[in-house]
Amino acid sequence: MVKISNKDQYEFQGSGISGNKVYDLYLRMQEDVLDKNPDIVVVYVGVNDVWHKTLLGTGTDADKFEKFYLAILKRFKEKGIKAILCTPAVVGEKTDFSNPLDGDLNRYSNIIRDIAKKNNLPLVDLRQQFQDYYKKNNPNNEEKNILTYDRVHLNAKGNQFVADAMWNAIKAL
Amino acid sequence: MVKISNKDQYEFQGSGISGNKVYDLYLRMQEDVLDKNPDIVVVYVGVNDVWHKTLLGTGTDADKFEKFYLAILKRFKEKGIKAILCTPAVVGEKTDFSNPLDGDLNRYSNIIRDIAKKNNLPLVDLRQQFQDYYKKNNPNNEEKNILTYDRVHLNAKGNQFVADAMWNAIKAL
């Protein structure tokens, strides 16, 4: 989560923790986010909820993912915090839809897209934006080293890409 | 969870939901338990946290299991609610430790036993009590139909067994 405590003179604060899934955010949101009284929170979660299914057997069921996601947003609404949602970007950068988790990432992205639409919340559709970027910049159908260094974690270019996308959404508020 | 709102004249209320894992309890404990002002809550969770790893890829990591479990107990303590902890009983009733999930259930049971000890809370060690029962009552090493009808879900005898064990712990408070 990125929190911004002042709209004119933005102050960013990262609250993400490696390996977290949606219910981890819910568990620690009071201390790590709400107690700091942010104006805006960028919610970026979902990769581990899908990825850990096959990696560890401890992913998140789709219905539970939605339930916790909505519970987080409810708390933000009660506090008057503006939420910006993000879809999970990638596990694998291949462009021919043959990354093993592509289907499930699309499914969880659809859940987030639906939530954004129904709740009239701004969405940074990272998954779609990454796909669009790959069409132009991954002509050899590589599985990594485009915006990630290991299929999942962002390299310098990927970090800049995500920062730009989030910044565009923040400015548009 | 079983809630009891009056100590002299006990009133039981079941709050368990099929398929729930520890974080599901945390998510709904306010509405489903705390809002009803119980004196005592019997916490019985853990089978799905282990079982769903292989069944659905959506079990609960051991460290997260402990973290959410402690978060639940913290809320009880704040409210002055007495908690009784239970270990997860079984997935498979074989007595030769060859039920596929025996090791992982023992691991999660150990987490709960440690929590009970460190927090000086009463424990209904169902896993141990089931094992003791099987030693006498499952001479043919059957995987089901002793206290469950399908290796997991309790039959009439199993329900009575668990009810008796919980009742003993409640009386002892």
Added chain:
Amino acid sequence: MVKISNKDQYEFQGSGISGNKVYDLYLRMQEDVLDKNPDIVVVYVGVNDVWHKTLLGTGTDADKFEKFYLAILKRFKEKGIKAILCTPAVVGEKTDFSNPLDGDLNRYSNIIRDIAKKNNLPLVDLRQQFQDYYKKNNPNNEEKNILTYDRVHLNAKGNQFVADAMWNAIKAL
């Protein structure tokens, strides 16, 4: 596997067994296929190799899938049997690539497509043909009841679709 023992007057024989993965075919191919001296064998495998990863934890690694597939084809070649390859069709019929296993099915389909190309073998690309069919016949992005009745197993229309596709490949030999 479908075996045809006479080219002019075709005699079909089904050898498929529910739940089989590529190594199961390898284990029983001598008795169930080679001993019957077929002229042509249609190899249709891959859905369980992907699906059982999340369903049972017992899918097939991609590299092993290719290795066993090639071992089967080698035996056919030694016997002078003509092989027709098929890609695994679907687990879920959604058209927006949000069926959880879409990415992995595409990956295993690519393995089979590569094998067909390198070995100059005819390919019934069921996965591609199903996608093409859905574009026209699944306007509401349904996950089942188009060519399957449960996201995986074929309904009457699906069986006819696959039979036609295989027949076209057999005639073209």
Added chain:
Amino acid sequence: MVKISNKDQYEFQGSGISGNKVYDLYLRMQEDVLDKNPDIVVVYVGVNDVWHKTLLGTGTDADKFEKFYLAILKRFKEKGIKAILCTPAVVGEKTDFSNPLDGDLNRYSNIIRDIAKKNNLPLVDLRQQFQDYYKKNNPNNEEKNILTYDRVHLNAKGNQFVADAMWNAIKAL
């Protein structure tokens, strides 16, 4: 697999490959074992068949494990090769049965024990022997660094332990 081509003056040859499961042995047994005309083969497989279920989603179903195991033994019998069977030792060295895969390893070990008994074949029950060793030599219930360095792979002491156990079985033939 360890192969011995001469009974009086033993010549050992290792044929094990890291990550192999029972069906991998079956696939390559002709080239890697049978073609070398061994007198004795020590079959040591099973850890990956259990472990890869949660590690990669690509373990081996219990019924398939038995089927491939028997198919391997059948080939040995046809060739007049003496087989020595081994149970899979450990994934985790804890002594209180709380290693997550203990139950499933016991289950697959039971399959091998049954095969040995029914076929009157010598068994090196590594799983049992490791447990016995731990009772005396792992007083602090450590999960590694007794006979393994990472819960699975043998350290120097573990390698010696297994070598001694296999040697005892070979001498007893």
